Amino acid sequence: MxxxxxxxxxxxxxxxxxxxxxxxxxxxxxxxxxxxxxxxxxxxxxxxxxxxxxxxxxxxxxxxxxxxxxxxxxxxxxxxxxxxxxxxxxxxxxxxxxxxxxxxxxxxxxxxxxxxxxxxxxxxxxxxxxxxxxxxxxxxxxxxxxxxxxxxxxxxxxxAAEAARERYVRMQENSRLLLHHLQQLTPILEDERKRDQEGVKAILLLSDLLRYMLYDKALEKDTVGLPKELLYFERYIALRSLCHSDQPLTFSASGDTQQGTLAALQLQHTTETALQQLHSGPVAVRVQVKPGRLLLSLQQHAAPEQHYQFKIYPDHA
Incomplete structure (x- = not known):
C-alpha cells in the first residue's frame, strides 16, 4: 500500500x-x-x-x-x-x-x-x-x-457474538431439559419391576438425545435437517412417555418429511412447554409437513387442541 x-x-x-x-x-x-x-x-x-x-x-x-x-x-x-x-x-x-x-x-x-x-x-x-x-x-x-x-x-x-449467544442459550435450555428428564427417570430406575425393561429403554433414549443435543455438529448451525430433527423428536416423545406415565404420548407424522431444514430443537422445546400446561391423560402429538411450513398439533381429551407453526427452509439454505 x-x-x-x-x-x-x-x-x-x-x-x-x-x-x-x-x-x-x-x-x-x-x-x-x-x-x-x-x-x-x-x-x-x-x-x-x-x-x-x-x-x-x-x-x-x-x-x-x-x-x-x-x-x-x-x-x-x-x-x-x-x-x-x-x-x-x-x-x-x-x-x-x-x-x-x-x-x-x-x-x-x-x-x-x-x-x-x-x-x-x-x-x-x-x-x-x-x-x-x-x-x-x-x-x-x-x-x-x-x-x-x-x-x-x-x-x-x-x-458471531449473537450466534454464540444463541448457541449458549440453546445449550442451556437443552441442559435444563435433559436434567428434567433425568430427574423424571430416577423413579423408574428405583423400581425393580420397571428397571430392566422401561429403565434400560429410557437410559438408551436419554443417552441418544444427550449426544444429539450436546455433541452433534449439526446443532452448531441455526437449522437441522428435517429428517434428523423428526427422528430425535420421536425419541423425545418416547422418552417423555416413559418418564411421565400419567401423560402418555402418541406421535404421528404426515407429509414430505425427507426434505428441508428446521430450527434445531424447536419442536422439543415447544412441545415440552405445551405439555406442562396440560393435565394428566393421553396426548396426541401430530406433525404435518406442508410446503414451506410444519404444523405441530397437541390434542388432549376435553381440552382445546393446540397448534404451532414453524418455517421450513430449503436444504441448501
Whole structure:
C-alpha cells in the first residue's frame, strides 16, 4: 500500500486547496489590481491554508491512525496538542521572517505612522485556535475512515457474538431439559419391576438425545435437517412417555418429511412447554409437513387442541 501514499496526499491536497481557492476567490478578484492587497490575501488564505492542510494530513494519516485504532484517546489528545502548538510556532516563524506585514499585522497605520503587529503570545493563541479546529476536523475524518475500514469486521464480530449467544442459550435450555428428564427417570430406575425393561429403554433414549443435543455438529448451525430433527423428536416423545406415565404420548407424522431444514430443537422445546400446561391423560402429538411450513398439533381429551407453526427452509439454505 506504500505506492498509494503519494496519490492519497495529492488527492486530498487538490480537494483542500480547491476549497481554499473557492473561499478566497472573491478577495483575490477584488484585489487583483493591488499588489500589496493581493499578496496579503494569497499569504494569509492560500499559503497558510496549504500549511493547515499539512497539519490536517499529518494528523489524519500519519500520527493519529494507530492511537485511534487502539482507542488510546489520551494519546490522541497529547499528539494533537503538541502538533498544533508546533505548527503555531512554525506559522509565527514563517510570518516573522518572510511575511510580517501579511501575517503578524494587527492594524495598518496611517501614512507616517508604524503598523501595529501582534505579539508572540497573541498570535500563538490565534494560531492555536485555528490549529485546534483543523485537528478536530482531522480527528473526525480519521474516525470516519476507521469506521469504514472496521465496519464490516465489527458487523462480523457482532454476528458471531449473537450466534454464540444463541448457541449458549440453546445449550442451556437443552441442559435444563435433559436434567428434567433425568430427574423424571430416577423413579423408574428405583423400581425393580420397571428397571430392566422401561429403565434400560429410557437410559438408551436419554443417552441418544444427550449426544444429539450436546455433541452433534449439526446443532452448531441455526437449522437441522428435517429428517434428523423428526427422528430425535420421536425419541423425545418416547422418552417423555416413559418418564411421565400419567401423560402418555402418541406421535404421528404426515407429509414430505425427507426434505428441508428446521430450527434445531424447536419442536422439543415447544412441545415440552405445551405439555406442562396440560393435565394428566393421553396426548396426541401430530406433525404435518406442508410446503414451506410444519404444523405441530397437541390434542388432549376435553381440552382445546393446540397448534404451532414453524418455517421450513430449503436444504441448501
Amino acid at each position: 506504500r505506492h498509494n501514499k503519494p496519490y492519497r496526499y495529492f488527492t486530498h491536497l487538490v480537494v483542500w486547496m480547491a476549497l481554499i481557492l473557492l473561499y478566497a476567490y472573491p478577495a483575490i478578484k477584488a484585489n487583483w489590481q493591488g499588489p500589496m492587497a493581493l499578496k496579503y490575501v494569497l499569504v494569509r488564505q492560500v499559503l497558510y491554508g496549504c500549511i493547515n492542510f499539512q497539519l490536517f494530513f499529518l494528523l489524519a494519516f500519519v500520527w493519529l491512525p494507530a492511537p485511534v485504532a487502539r482507542r488510546q484517546y489520551r494519546r490522541v489528545v497529547v499528539i494533537s496538542l503538541l502538533t498544533v502548538c508546533g505548527f503555531a510556532l512554525m506559522k509565527y516563524f514563517i510570518g516573522y521572517v518572510f511575511f510580517p506585514d501579511q501575517v503578524l499585522i494587527k492594524m495598518f497605520a496611517m501614512v507616517g505612522y508604524k503598523n501595529t503587529y501582534m505579539s508572540f503570545p497573541y498570535y500563538f493563541l490565534t494560531a492555536t485556535r485555528t490549529g485546534l479546529g483543523v485537528a478536530l476536523l482531522a480527528y473526525s475524518y480519521r474516525l470516519l475512515l476507521q469506521r469504514q475500514q472496521t465496519g464490516p469486521q465489527d458487523r462480523q464480530l457482532a454476528t
